[in-house]
Amino acid sequence: MRPGLSPSLTAMLTSPGWRDVVVLGGGADPGPRLTGSVVALEVSVHPEPLDGQVLVVLLAGDHTDWRIDALISRASAAGAGAVLLAGVEPLGRGAQLLAERLQLPVLGCPDPLAAHEHLRRVTAEPEVVRSDLVLRAVSALRRANGDLASVLRTTAGVLERPVTLAGADGGTLDGDPLEPEERKALVAALPRVPIGWAAPYRVDLASGAVLIAVAVLGVGPVCWLVARLPAVVPAEVAAVPEVLSVVAPAVGERLALRRLELERDARQRTSLLGELLHGEPSEATRRRAVDLGWQVDGWHTGIRIGADGQVDVAGRRTDVVEAFDAEGLQAVVVEQGDGWSAWITAVSEPTATEVQEQAATIRRVQRRLVQTVDAYVGVGRVQAGPSGIATTLAEAGDAAGLARGRAETGRFLHVDRLGLAQLLLAWTRTDTFQPAAQALLAPIKDQPGDLVTTLAVYLDTESSVAETAAVLGIHRNTAAARIQKIQHLLGVDLTNPDERLALHLASRTTPVE
Template identity: 45%
Template sequence: MSASVSALLNNPIFVGLYRLAGEGDPVVTTVGALTGESAQSAEAVSGAAGAGSVLVILDRIDVGEWRFDALLRRTAATGCRVLAVHSTAAEDANLSLLADRLGLVVLGVSDPWQFSVDLRDLLSNSRAVMADAVLRATHAGQRAGGSVENLLSVLLNTFQRSFILLDASGRPLTGADLLSDADRAAAGMLSGRGAPTTVELDSGGVLIACPVMSGAAREPWLAVLLPVRQSVEEASLSVVLDVASLAAGHRLAVARMVDEREARRRSALLGELIDTSADATPGLLRRALDAGWALDGWHIGIKVLAVGEVDLVARRSEVADALAAEGIDANVVEQADGWAAWTTLPGEPRPESITRIAESIRAAQARLEPTMETWVGVGRAHDGPAGIGASLSEAGDAARLAGSRSQTGRFLHVDRLGLAQLLLAWTRTDTFQPAAAALLAPLRDSNGELLETLSTYLDEESSLAHTATRMGLHRNTVSSRIDRIQRLLSVDLADPETRLALHLACRTIAP
């Protein structure tokens, strides 16, 4: 086995090891050791040191006297490039100049005897190192508590390396976020690899990872980050991950069973509450209160539709955290197509308060965007236990409609839809759809830009500035298009009834 000087300096086994003098990063494969007295003999130094070796001086030596300079020259003459001495001195400029001239790296160590033994074991007895690593990983798994977080903490204390749980994209699930954006992109290459695997990072270090078999749809990875490449520690940590991933998988499987049971309980409870509406029994109301759900007050429903394959149980906490980060204290319940959530206010909210809440929910959706596509709808405020179901129903309609409204960021709030929301069911009938297509037919010959501009303009409540911002256009461009639309359709968009008819027509023919 071999190891570079930088790898030794970064290895937590070698407590108190530091670079005393000399540049470079030579690789070592063997260890030689001498007492300070023996090191005064050129013959002894020649026998203990050579190319690829580390010469360790076992007792204290004064690095400032002339005999140490002579030792440096005798060591360099053997081809040895690394000398380790018992020292706690600070780096000396004169010593550094001599070491650089001789091509030597001088390491300071607090306990040269222990350093010599540990380094010899590391370089020459890889099987013993592996066996010791497996034994310590097994004991760590036995000592750790029932959570993955506790397991990672025990592994950190045992191996002096930070362990993290990642998804296949490199996003940390548990443990400190130790990766830069560039390193996280490299870690995203984990998907499809075997185990354990090593990924070289842009930062110069390596990420060693092993999949964790927990029964999840997309298995997470247990990983450890090394700041520099070092083959010996890489090999030992690979077997550590093999063992620790089993312990992590067991904990995740148990936690998953608990999470799924709680998800079924929440979903069933919400279903009963919605179905019974105003006729909820005292027992049902008590169970809802026991779950921490406030029933009195005014409720604003939120529907988050998940697009694509999403683990709804595992990612519920992300939705709750995103809402909480924007100041929304919400109950979040898993459903077949996403999540139902609602926030409760003690009194009837004023319109400006509702607007602020909707904006915060929209900001929460933006927090989810990097890792999950969603369609989000927000209902109106309704009071009492029955108000939860009423607002969630509206939020569900708005979320489904949001899916076809890229102009609004796949987000809709029922209060902003007004009368159009009440007439939405009618706009989907066979009677209205042909009429809507005929009404907007003059705009079809503009490569879709006029139709898109009209739809966005009406969604943004006839605001030229907001429409321009949404579409990434200059305000004058939007104004010109609106004028052209009015001429082509022979309409006046200042008329509320005309705007309503066109708004419904745009929603009807939206793809």
């Protein structure tokens, strides 16, 4: 008998080796500490002093027999921790009352010898329990094929306990999910930056359950291999960390392999997208696009999702795809630089309403992503054909660049809705917005009195009506009236320097006949 190895009865009853053991009478929570196990052949046994050990009786035919009562009395007098009888038939009323009175738990089990052997090992030979579990884990892992899930399943099978692969935030990556309060306790106990050689962490929960966590160090972000033990059986609590330490590298390896696949796919997608962005795609490029399930023809809406901070672009792609799927959008998502490029393809040209609705949906996608990634999103205009992908993605890229610094728009910009200031800023970087600039001046374009030229001249002459009139060779009042009309049609205030500047630049992009 060794000190510190005695589990409580309640803990033992959760132990896999005692799966078949049931309480027939005198049960209490947490029950006595069981210091060991002594086996007896028959109910007529007169035990030696037991000192908290369980008296296991191999032959106990009739649980209602008076000899059971007598045995309970003798076992109690000998100081037994509990009595374990062969068979699970209920006790007689007298034996139940007696067990309660003497506070001696009476247990039943179809295979008492196995229960005896298990308890003896747990209380006397913890190193055997440990090496047995480790060896079984190693040999089971050798047979476990392939994926991460099967490694976790195998480990859970060997330990006969739930096993979870948890992220640094306690979220479940694979295996049996943790309860919210378990998750909270786990995160509180684990360090932010794990040390590879650190001993496994033990987290004692208020419920009496224990979480054992071992860091899985690999290529990706840190994660934790966690086993949940419903109660403290000291030998098991000592053995499980060893098993997890053996399993952790295998999990790390599976994670690295999965990572490798992700990276390979990502590179394939990125290179294909690179080819699509450079002019009309070749036959070979089109075929590869079809292989990946990309639709090259049709009407495309480009989306650029940028992420601030260190983001695992390849690893998080699944999150992005899932966010689109969740909003019902069939998007192609490609890792690019510090974010993702994506586009949605429609067979026919979408109407203005459809475009607006789609933009709103993309906004919801962003809201989903924000929970895990600090994302900013730009959306391009609808463009047709294979080359349209490049165009709309370029627009989206520009919009994303603007969206990044604009918290007031929720870090989301749609090219169709760009304001004057953004248009101006974009124009300074790219000619993407030239058509938009033209659209800005469209209200005054076909008006009588050459309002576009008047505006250009007016702005060029530092908003001087007299100068404008002189340059254009018209009467001063005519010039003033035209300026009034321009302001009215455009709905702008030409005394506002921002708007004036935007219109000034726009008028420069519009060829003046």
